[in-house]
Amino acid sequence: MSKADRKTILAIFPHADDEISCVGTMANHVIRGDRVILCFATHGEMTSLMGDVSEEEIVFAREEHAAKVAEIIGCEVMFLDFKDTEVEITRKNAKKIAGIISQIKPDAILTWNIYHRHPDHRSIAQLVIDAVTMARIPRVVDPNGPHRKDITIIQYYGERAILPSIYVDVSQTIHKIKEVTQCYADTYGWTGAVERVTARRMSTGMECDVDYAEKFTILRRRHRPVRYIV
Template sequence: MARKTLLVGLAHPDDEVGAAGTICAQVARGDRVVVVWLTRGEMTEAFGPVSQAEVSRIREEHGRIAGEILGCETRFMDFADTFIESTAEAAHRVARLVAEVKPDAVLTWGDAWARGMRHPDHQASGRIFRDAITIARIAKAVQPQAPHREPAPVFTLRGSYSPLPAVVVDVEPHLDRIHELARFYFERIGFGNPEWIDTRLRAAAEPHGLRYAEVFDAWETRGGVVKTLLPASAEGLPGEPPHPSRPV
């Protein structure tokens, strides 16, 4: 079984709560999962009147512990909390990371309409990661890294009213880890009430005949119920033309 790499690109530490079961499922398959947060979530008021530098330090530690709970790699970039903008410069910065990690798929924020999911940092970070996948294919944009030209289909956290196919991950086998992560954040920043998490997972699962599920938008692959996002099949769907390895 070929080992796959899933890149999870998010805005703030604790965003990964919405994909915790999916991350655990991919890790349990024996795959590599790299969670990247663009900011340190330093604008939170959860710690009272302390400096942003101290908040950043605390939240870096949170990210490290979250990675240990989920069994994945974690990284931070140095974008500013609440100031993320989807620009060409931002996409090029993240493209160099994509070229380094060489993911087989990217899970990130998508378009959303509900409060919380439509946080401007969430929306901007999703666009940045999605643009970066394309920029990472361009050698001159990511040098000295080698370009990443293998398929890297996009999955996004699913918002209300999404017209895209839904890919449904059965996360019941990973409930203990999901709840452990939720309790960790709930005790420290007041987000991730385990009862709310449980209700959310059940509601997502019910239409698909499951008990607990996380649901994402499939941008380039088929929807349906799966155990893991990878391997992902685009069989029967229109693809993109091959990228030449050198000028022709």
């Protein structure tokens, strides 16, 4: 792949394990030679799944764990300083994410949808939409330089989604999905997680005639025209 063809994918989520539903897609892009960055907006410090430990211990464990996940996927990883359960849709927060977008200059962003039950998930989805616009404004993102590309926002599929949906064939990277899920299962003491995640990918795959798939919706400023419809 030539340098010009290499794409940059930013996956941004509030909490550890939010990324499980797009591990196959991220791994596909890594295999193709793209740059993939997994960004956690918080350290998931409100968790009770790690037992009675201090916030500092959670932060340390999260960073160590994220490094393992990133190694499996083959991507980069970073954390922002948002507070778990307090990711709010404000202009200030949108500008903070715009700063990240203007640094990384992604071609596509993977994130939550605006319908999910967790408020941090809904907030990050809306913040990404706002930040993509903010990142186009030079004075907002100074000194990084604006990112004016028509970024493709890929959101997790939700039943209430009205945006067009897309399927990603993850049959070649299902082993990575299993490995990442196992990594979380070991930390949290989840039972049957790998089987559940695999079954879900298989059922999504049946909807589009492949062995395993991940499903998303797609949001762009403009849709690319086609010459033929079939």
